[in-house]
Amino acid sequence: MSARHFDRHRARAVRRAADRSQSVVAAEVGVGNSAVANWEAGHTSPDPEKLPAYAAALKSGLDDLFPREGLPDLADLRCDAGIYRYETAEVIGTKSAGPVTGAERGDRRLKDRYIPLLAEKYGVSEVELRQAEDRSMAAAKARKSDAAGGPGSPEPASERRSRPPGTLAEKITEILQRSYPGPDGPPSDAEIAAEVNMRAGAQLITDGDFENLRTGATDKALPAVLDALADIVGVSRMYFEPDEAVAAQVYEGLKLLAAAKQGAVGRVRARGLGAQGLPPEAMALINELVAEMAEKQQGDAGG
Incomplete structure (x- = not known):
């Protein structure tokens, strides 16, 4: 779950700027009078299901006041709709919230008939709901791999979420999701x-x-x-490109710049690079830097 970040200091500052009392905000969020005071003091934190109403009470956007890194899973979509898990039973017409609980935990997928009901309640498209479900399933699989442990086991899911995409599959998935953020998805x-x-x-x-x-x-x-x-x-x-290939190209560029700084300008500018070298755009940029260095060197010598 990619939980939203709650900053009590920012929440207090925004409330004061909006000239709203803690008791008024508490009433609009639907909590006791002391709840907001305890949140701002750091004694407790609001339930993620309360954050949408909290942001609205502070007259702020949810993403602006309580930002989230990464893309949402099923639990995130439910919380962003301000719905507690037990309330989903009524949404999908079942006796319990078991189907939603199982899907959020990554144990089993939602039945097809539940998808349009939840998507409408959460205020997202069916495509976005399915994508969030995929993330819940992937997170559960990662947790099982983490629990297995031992040499060669995959890195913890928390570490994977904190780093840029590394594999080709991760890069493709990330860029498609970022490039097509609308309700229809990629x-x-x-x-x-x-x-x-x-x-x-x-x-x-x-x-x-x-x-x-x-x-x-x-x-x-x-x-x-x-x-x-x-x-x-x-x-x-x-x-x-694989990370190591990109790193090799960056290293090649650094070597070229280092050679230029040492006065080997002619050799740098004349040097050709093979298929593993820098692309033409990067090489052109480096040559511009080299030319500037050469002018500076000549100016210093003339002075």
């Missing part, structure tokens, strides 16, 4: 594959092939496929 695997093939001018990939890349079933893709995908989502081709 295009389907078939749509992405068709667009890649159109931009590449050849039949390079099927929807099944792209699904394998997106889910991590395979981590190898033709360079032309990644070129087209980078063009579709508007990122540098280097985004899809």
Whole structure:
């Protein structure tokens, strides 16, 4: 669960700026008079289900006042709607909240008939609800891997969430979710594959092939496929390169700059790089820096 961040100092400052008393805010949030005082003092923290009403009482946006890093899972969507888990039983027409509890824990997926009911109640699209469900399932799988422990076991889920995407699958998933934030979500695997093939001018990939890349079933893709995908989502081709390859290119650039600083300007500017070297744009930038260094060196010598 990517919980929202509650900063009691900011909440107090915003309340005072809005000229609202603690008792008035408490009444609008639906808690006792002392609750807001205890939140601001750091004695307790509000339930995540209370944060939407809390932000509204302080006349602030939920994302502005209580930001969240990362993308929401099922529990996050429920809390953002201000709904407690037990209340979902009435939403989906069951005797208990068991189906929602199981899905939030990643034990089992929601039945199809529950999806439109929950999506409407949470104020999201069915696509967004399914995507949040996928994150809940993935988090549960990660927790089980973490619990297994031992040498070679995957890193804890908390650490994975705090670092940038590393694998090709993670990078594809992240950039698609960021590039298509609307209610319809990212295009389907078939749509992405068709667009890649159109931009590449050849039949390079099927929807099944792209699904394998997106889910991590395979981590190898033709360079032309990644070129087209980078063009579709508007990122540098280097985004899809393995981290070590990007690091090698950065290191190569640093070596070039170091050589320039030591006075080996001619050798740097004339040096050619192979396929593993810097891309033309980066090389052009470095050459501009080298030229500036050369001018400065000449000016210092003339002075």
